[in-house]
Amino acid sequence: MGILEKISEIEKEIARTQKNKATEYHLGLLKAKLAKYRAQLLEPSKSSAAKGEGFDVMKSGDARVALIGFPSVGKSTFLSLMTSTASEAASYEFTTLTCIPGVIEYKGANIQLLDLPGIIEGAAQGTNMQCPCRALLEKELESVGIRLNKSKPNIYFKPKKGGGISFNSTVTLTQCSEKLVQLILHEYKIFNAEVLFREDCSPDEFIDVIVGNRVYMPCLYVYNKIDQISMEEVDRLARRPHSVVISCGMKLNLDYLLEKLWEYLALTCIYTKKRGQRPDFTDAIILRKGASVEHVCHRIHRSLASQFKYALVWGTSTKYSPQRVGLTHMMEHEDVIQIVKK
Ligand SMILES: Nc1nc2c(ncn2[C@@H]2O[C@H](COP(=O)(O)OP(=O)(O)OP(=O)(O)O)[C@@H](O)[C@H]2O)c(=O)[nH]1
Ligand SMILES: [K+]
Numbered sequence: 001m002g003i004l005e006k007i008s009e010i011e012k013e014i015a016r017t018q019k020n021k022a023t024e025y026h027l028g029l030l031k032a033k034l035a036k037y038r039a040q041l042l043e044p045s046k047s048s049a050a051k052g053e054g055f056d057v058m059k060s061g062d063a064r065v066a067l068i069g070f071p072s073v074g075k076s077t078f079l080s081l082m083t084s085t086a087s088e089a090a091s092y093e094f095t096t097l098t099c100i101p102g103v104i105e106y107k108g109a110n111i112q113l114l115d116l117p118g119i120i121e122g123a124a125q126g127t128n129m130q131c132p133c134r135a136l137l138e139k140e141l142e143s144v145g146i147r148l149n150k151s152k153p154n155i156y157f158k159p160k161k162g163g164g165i166s167f168n169s170t171v172t173l174t175q176c177s178e179k180l181v182q183l184i185l186h187e188y189k190i191f192n193a194e195v196l197f198r199e200d201c202s203p204d205e206f207i208d209v210i211v212g213n214r215v216y217m218p219c220l221y222v223y224n225k226i227d228q229i230s231m232e233e234v235d236r237l238a239r240r241p242h243s244v245v246i247s248c249g250m251k252l253n254l255d256y257l258l259e260k261l262w263e264y265l266a267l268t269c270i271y272t273k274k275r276g277q278r279p280d281f282t283d284a285i286i287l288r289k290g291a292s293v294e295h296v297c298h299r300i301h302r303s304l305a306s307q308f309k310y311a312l313v314w315g316t317s318t319k320y321s322p323q324r325v326g327l328t329h330m331m332e333h334e335d336v337i338q339i340v341k342k
């Protein structure tokens, strides 16, 4: 049996197994097996058949956004509308066959937008992707290890050389037990490890932690072509979590989408200031939320952190303006910083 067949067999078995106390170990094991086979599938293999080619596009700008969707939902139309790059759009499926990068300039940041070929042929019948289709897209991304709008499970996991499996939790667990955790670990041939649940995680989340290469990223679900559906339908879609409804054709709600995109990217703009001068508001340093003074230093110059004496910060991250801070101080959006060297 090939890996694909094994995966499909396990998926079928999971689907037909009722979820209850008596089956939880069995289900946990099945899920561990499934994750193992999927990982094998993604491993670079010698036969090029299973290997994806990938798209070679230089990372650029302060953040990256990929347009993932079914064919002909309007991804290329969107790229052409929001950036100065033109990407061919047409009414037939798979118009786009490679990755086309463009740049959105917003609040002083350069956001790289990637137009990609549609995924899953014929899945989006009609003009708008409906709810089951959204689930289908999620499933595709899940199966390659991408976790959307979820944070990394708060589980401490450390494989050891000996000593067996030590299992602890700081909260009451309703989905996992010591026995299930052991079963799953054994499936991965791990017999010595330290495990600490700091959150009531599911078996799937525990498996994600063991496998380790999961990618956690924010996701906005954008429903285009609202000019073609009823107001009731638009309203229903707009109320779904993480959703934005737009029409590229009629240029509806695009500003709101940009605002939401900015929110989901969670970027922080920091302005620098030289001694005795006004801050430079024309050229912000763009960092991820949660950036420290040290991150700011690295962005300005490789060696700046080693010459750092202290910094003065004005803005919401400090109690006083300015406040003298060290390298570990956490910056906030629109703070101004002046760095003093040794
Ligand atoms: N009515 C309507 N049509 C739209 C809208 N946005 C895009 N279209 C049309 O939808 C068709 C498909 O658009 P594309 O931009 O090629 O879609 P795509 O997602 O890039 O398609 P692939 O590259 O083939 O996956 C084109 O004929 C567009 O003109 C919209 O908001 N309303
Ligand atoms: K198309």
Ligand SMILES: [Mg+2]
Residues within 6 Å of the ligand: 075, 076, 077, 088, 089, 095, 096, 115, 116, 117, 118
């Ligand atoms: Mg396209």
